[in-house]
Amino acid sequence: MLNLFARARVNRVTDPIGRWLVGCGIAPDVVTVVGTAGTVAAALWFLPRGQLIIAPWVITVFVLFDLLDGAMARARGRGTPFGAVLDSTCDRLADGALFAGLAWWALGVGQQRLVGLAALICLVAGQIVSYVKARAEAEGLSADGGLVERAERLIIALLGTFLQGIGVPYALAVGLWLLAAASVWTVGQRIVTVYRSSRSAAPAAGTAGGVS
Template sequence: MLNKVRPALGRVLTPVGRTVARTGVSPNAITIIGTAGVLAGALGFFPRGEFFWGVLVITAFVLFDMLDGAVARVTGKISKWGAFLDSTMDRVADAAIFSGVMIGLYRDGQEQLAGVALYCLVAGVVVSYAKARAEGLGYTCNVGIAERAERLIVILVATGLDGLGVPYVLTVALWVLAVLSTVTVGQRFATVRAQALADTETRPAAPAPSPSPKAERPRERPSENASENAARDVRKAARRDGAKRAKGGGGRRKWHVRKLDSASEPRP
C-alpha cells in the first residue's frame, strides 16, 4: 500500500542522497551499516524489555538505510548485486526486530503473545518469498495490504508505545499483523495463480507427434507377409498339381509297356 508514495519519497531523499554521496560512502556500505544498527537495536534492547529505546535506535538506522537507493541513483552505482544485498539485508533486519520482540515478551512471561510474534515473523518471510519467487517465474506480485513497510511501521509504533507504558497496544498490533500477513499471503497466491492459469490457456497446444518409421514397420510387415504367403501357397499348389499329372501319365505309359512286353514274349 505504501509503495504508492515511493516516488514522492524518492524525490525527498534525492537531495539528501547527494549530500551523503559527497562523503564517498557507497550505497552498499549504507545498506550494511543500516542493517547492523537495526540488529543492535533489536537484539540489544528488546530482549531486556527496553522497547522504547530499542525503537529509537532502530528507527534511526532504518531512516539511514533508506538512503542507499538515493545514493545509488545519484552516483550511478545501481547494480544487481546492490539490489540483491539490499533485499537480503531487509529480511535480516525484519527477522531481528520480530525475534527481539518475541524474546522480550517470552522473558516477560507472555508466552502466547511471543508465539504470535513468531507467527508474524514466519508470515512476513512467506510474504517476501512469494513475491521474489513470482518475479523469478516472470509474474508480477505487487499486491497485499501488509507489505514490508506497513509491517515495519505497525510493529515499531506499537513496540515504542508499549515501552512508554501504553497497555494492550502491542498485543493488538501483533494480532492485527498476524491477520493482515495471512491475508497478504493469500492475495499473492491468488494473484500468481490467476496469471499462471491465464498463461496456460494462451499457450498453444503442442502438435501431435508424427508416427516414427519404427512404429510403421510392424503394420507393413503383416500385409507383405500375407501376400508372400499367398503367392507361396499358389506356387506349391501348382507344383503339386503338376506332379500329380506327371505321375499319372507315367503310370499309364508303364502299363502299356508291360502289355507290349508281355505280348511280344513267345508262348511256350
C-alpha cells in the same frame, strides 16, 4: 500498500541526501550493510532487555538507511544486481531480528506468551510474503501488492512497541495480532496474484509457441 502512496514524497526527501552521500564517495552497499547491522544489533540488544521506549527509536534510525541506499542508487543513475540481492537479503535479516527480539522479550522478561506467539507468526508470515514475491519474479510472474508490506510491518511493530513501553495497555499485543492476521492474509493475496499471473502468462506462451 504504503509504497503506492508514499514513495514519491519520501523520494523528494531522500534523493538530495542520496546525492550528497554519493558525492562524498560512499557506496550504497555500505549504507545497506551499516543500516542492517545497526537494526539487528539494536533489536537484539534493547528488546530482550525490555527497553521498549528507546528500542523503536534506535531501530527506526537504522531502518531509514534502507531508504538512503535506494536514493544513492538513483543518484548514481543505476543499481547493480548484487546491490539488489544484498538489499533484499539485508531487509530479511533486519525484519527477522526485529520480530525475534520482540518474541524474545515477550517469552522472557515480558512474560506474555500470546504476544510472543504473535511475534513469531509475524516473523514467519513476513518472510513468506517477501519470498513469494521474489520466487514469482524469478519465474517471470507478478506478485506485487497486498494488504501489508514491509513498511506497514515495521510501522505497526515499532509503534506498538513504543506505546507498550510508555505504558499503553495491550498496545503491542493488539498491534502484533492485527499484524499477524494481516500478514497471513497478504500471503494468501500474493499466492492468488501469482496464480492469476501464471494463468495469463500460459496462453501467451502457448500462442508464441504456435507462431514460431
